[in-house]
Amino acid sequence: MARPPQLDPHASLAAALGATVRSLRELRDWTREELADRLYVSTTRIIQIELATDPPNEALAQDLDRTLEADGEVETAWLRMNRHNHPAWALPYLDLERRATRVRKYAAQLVPGILQTPDYAYTLLRYADPAATEETLRRRVDARMSRRGVLEGSSPPHLWVILDETLLMRPFGDDPAIMRDQLGHLLVMSGRPHVELQVLPLESGSHGLMDGSCSLLTFPEEPPAAFLGGPGTGTLLHDAPAVAHYDVCYDHLLVKSLPAEESRDLIHTTLRERYNCPPSSNEG
Structure with missing residues (x-):
């Protein structure tokens, strides 16, 4: 043989x-x-x-x-x-994300990487680096999808995500199926007991995190941290007063955001009205 x-x-x-x-x-x-x-x-x-x-x-x-x-x-x-396969500036944050017991995120423009579908991630990465080869893009997508493992283990962190409503409304990519499937995936994930998802409606007005995305991480035996993300870069904060400031900003967003069920209803409505997609039985 x-x-x-x-x-x-x-x-x-x-x-x-x-x-x-x-x-x-x-x-x-x-x-x-x-x-x-x-x-x-x-x-x-x-x-x-x-x-x-x-x-x-x-x-x-x-x-x-x-x-x-x-x-x-x-x-x-x-x-x-x-x-x-991850950008160097993201590695310190990703190391922390793997150890956190609670991760809270505000997403202003894009679905957080840990909740992205492969097609959504591929489209985003292709726009960010048009010169990248297909092989390079595939490896980067695989690396991003590997972050899902954080939520699949025996003791996943509690993930709390606030999505800006503009994220739901903006067309993404050349194929409507990309955003349709991505919104469906958000509904599936929001049905998990350790994942909370809320939408910040447009009429909520101005707030302290309008200039970008923010992640807040809590650990069992070390001080909390904050990560501020922008296009192709990010800043990791350990300074206690700075982290506390963004913690307060996040609490203010929670007050302005739709409750979890109303947020799910809004995503369902977006799928139905913009993508002619009836609710699926596997969306939780």
Whole structure:
């Protein structure tokens, strides 16, 4: 029988991760089928990981690490792979986001990355860097989608998001399906017990966060932090008075925002009136 193909672990960070998984599996004399059974995934999924055609998300990387008793080797390879595909200015925030117990966000213009669909993220990244190759865009989209793993673990943070209504109304991309699917995904996520979603209506008027997006992070054993985002950049704040200022600004937005059910109703209405899309049974 022909030996299964192998990748050069130096070819890419995904290939390095795949080679690590394969090496650890073979060290235990397990077949791909045996590893798949232990992880409750398909054998095809293990092949995809080992051949770097579809790397794991964070949750699966952690499961691989535990199952293979890798002592952090697989998870470290996953983190290295995903850090490479995020802009350098975002990395300090992303490291904090993974450790936070509560994440509160105000989104002024764009759906937060942690809640984006692949098509929405692809369109946004393509507009931001028109010269990027398809391969580069795919890796960046995969890296952004990996942030969903923060919400998929056994102890996800409580995510509270306030969306400006202008975000719902603005056409996005060349295909209406992009925004239609994105709004549907927001409804699905808002049905999860650890995700809160509210809409700040246009008639709410001016407020303290009109110049950009803001994220507030709470941790179990360290001071809170704030992250202010703008086009292609961001500022991470640890200074206690500054963080407290944005905390108050966020509380003011909560008062002005629609309650959760009214916010969901507004998204449903937007889907129906702008995208001729009736509510789906899987929207929670």
